[in-house]
Amino acid sequence: MISNNSNHRVLAMLIALATYTFAFGAPESAHMFEGQDDEQPDAVCGRDCITGITAGIVGLNLRTPVCASPEFIRKIVLPPPPPSAQWSGPENCVNGTCIFSNVVQNGGISLITSPQHADIIKSYDIDADGGAYPPPFYTEQIEGKGIGLRANRSIVKGEVLMTRGATLIAQTEALIEWEVAVRDTMYDAAMARLPKGRRDAFLAQMGRDVHDKINKNSFQFFIHGAGEERARHLAAYPDIAKFNHDCRPNVHYRITDATITTIAARDIQRGEELAISYTDIFLPSKQRKERIQNWGFECACALCQGPKNETIASDKRLRRIEKLKADLNNFKEIKVTAETGAEYATLHEEEGLHAHLGSAYTRAALNFALFGDEERSREYAWRAAEELSIEKGPESGDAQAMRELAENPRAHWTWGKRRTLKK
Numbered sequence: 001m002i003s004n005n006s007n008h009r010v011l012a013m014l015i016a017l018a019t020y021t022f023a024f025g026a027p028e029s030a031h032m033f034e035g036q037d038d039e040q041p042d043a044v045c046g047r048d049c050i051t052g053i054t055a056g057i058v059g060l061n062l063r064t065p066v067c068a069s070p071e072f073i074r075k076i077v078l079p080p081p082p083p084s085a086q087w088s089g090p091e092n093c094v095n096g097t098c099i100f101s102n103v104v105q106n107g108g109i110s111l112i113t114s115p116q117h118a119d120i121i122k123s124y125d126i127d128a129d130g131g132a133y134p135p136p137f138y139t140e141q142i143e144g145k146g147i148g149l150r151a152n153r154s155i156v157k158g159e160v161l162m163t164r165g166a167t168l169i170a171q172t173e174a175l176i177e178w179e180v181a182v183r184d185t186m187y188d189a190a191m192a193r194l195p196k197g198r199r200d201a202f203l204a205q206m207g208r209d210v211h212d213k214i215n216k217n218s219f220q221f222f223i224h225g226a227g228e229e230r231a232r233h234l235a236a237y238p239d240i241a242k243f244n245h246d247c248r249p250n251v252h253y254r255i256t257d258a259t260i261t262t263i264a265a266r267d268i269q270r271g272e273e274l275a276i277s278y279t280d281i282f283l284p285s286k287q288r289k290e291r292i293q294n295w296g297f298e299c300a301c302a303l304c305q306g307p308k309n310e311t312i313a314s315d316k317r318l319r320r321i322e323k324l325k326a327d328l329n330n331f332k333e334i335k336v337t338a339e340t341g342a343e344y345a346t347l348h349e350e351e352g353l354h355a356h357l358g359s360a361y362t363r364a365a366l367n368f369a370l371f372g373d374e375e376r377s378r379e380y381a382w383r384a385a386e387e388l389s390i391e392k393g394p395e396s397g398d399a400q401a402m403r404e405l406a407e408n409p410r411a412h413w414t415w416g417k418r419r420t421l422k423k
């Protein structure tokens with residue numbers, strides 16, 4: 001019932017780790033990965049190397065071309081197809097992973113994935129650009145952070161800011177396994193299949209080259225089906241990548257069928273910067289700062305930069321949240337009372353975890369039901385339903401489940417299961 005948000009903005013190291021560990025042992029930082037990447041072309045090319053051929057053919061001005069074997073290059077099928085609503089592909093298959101593209105859907109989209117996953121993605125109802133109009137924000141160069149988005153009017157909690165369909169979707173496993181030259185040639189082919197506008201927007205993202213841009217700006221989501229439990233994919237949404245990081249973000253996002261929706265997680269004042277979290281929001285300060293360095297900048301959010309006593313207080317709350325969560329999940333833990341869930345929820349509020357109140361209130365509501373407290377179970381279930389409608393959508397299963405609990409706690413499967421209410 002409580003599902004973790006599995007769509008995390010992807011850590012730069014996700015792909016890098018696998019490559020790096022293989023080549024050099026334990027990975028430490030983005031910096032080390034960049035060193036490794038820079039050295040690769042020499043290692044891979046040797047003397048028979050053809051450089052820049054894919055970029056040359058389609059007139060792309062990509063990064064310094066990497067090399068690929070002549071045999072591989074010959075497999076690339078170009079020129080681009082005429083505009084039509086039809087999907088192209090499979091093309092350029094390497095070990096069962098191919099390029100698929102559609103120049104009409106969503107204004108242009110390329111996939112690097114297996115035919116089975118491509119079929120699932122093709123069945124998605126990928127939305128074109130949507131959201132509040134005119135946009136209640138503008139793009140701005142933000143001191144020390146690069147491009148960012150700033151609210152130009154007050155924004156109400158729950159307002160949908162932007163919805164975007166993916167521009168590029170790539171199956172993570174393939175990117176991890178391929179040699180750099182193969183991988184980069186696939187990137188070139190995927191880029192060549194995008195209409196110019198979409199390609200320019202992709203290439204305008206932060207990062208040295210296509211791989212680095214995918215690493216630093218992609219969002220992770222999972223495709224279920226096709227005979228596997230779940231297949232990790234990375235999706236690029238160049239407009240959404242303009243949101244900077246904040247440890248306590250005012251914007252929440254969710255990905256449904258490769259479409260991302262960004263929503264105000266709380267009321268936002270005119271002039272505030274709009275931000276999402278690039279990392280797991282429950283990380284303590286030390287790890288949070290380390291992770292953020294993977295993007296090549298220092299954590300500059302209020303929580304990272306604020307007074308030490310505030311950081312200590314925050315870490316303490318986060319530890320308490322983790323402890324209470326374990327206790328609430330453990331039916332043998334006798335210290336848990338009806339109030340434990342409420343304390344858990346209050347800590348989220350105090351910590352400013354606006355985008356995660358849905359699951360916190362859900363736990364509190366269920367815990368009150370488990371202890372047979374009808375009134376408070378109802379109260380928290382309504383709150384949970386309200387938050388989940390924002391976080392996951394009004395029709396989401398989680399929001400509906402909380403509405404059902406709120407309507408009749410006594411009929412819920414949890415009712416009185418933990419202990420009878422001690423008055």
Ligand SMILES: *[C@@H]1O[C@H](CO)[C@@H](O)[C@H](O)[C@H]1NC(C)=O
Nearest residue numbers: 134135136137138151152153
């Ligand atoms: C906010 O900025 C957008 C884009 O520049 C503009 O269309 C809109 O009118 C602005 N809204 C306000 C309230 O200034």
Ligand SMILES: *[C@@H]1O[C@H](CO)[C@@H](O)[C@H](O)[C@H]1NC(C)=O
Nearest residue numbers: 072094095096177178179182
């Ligand atoms: C394809 O898979 C084979 C067997 O696993 C492997 O040896 C080969 O290097 C792979 N080719 C590429 C281009 O990754």
Ligand SMILES: *[C@@H]1O[C@H](CO)[C@@H](O)[C@H](O)[C@H]1NC(C)=O
Nearest residue numbers: 307308309310311312313314
């Ligand atoms: C941290 O210190 C400041 C200034 O001394 C104080 O105003 C604030 O309440 C303190 N915060 C915490 C969480 O103790």
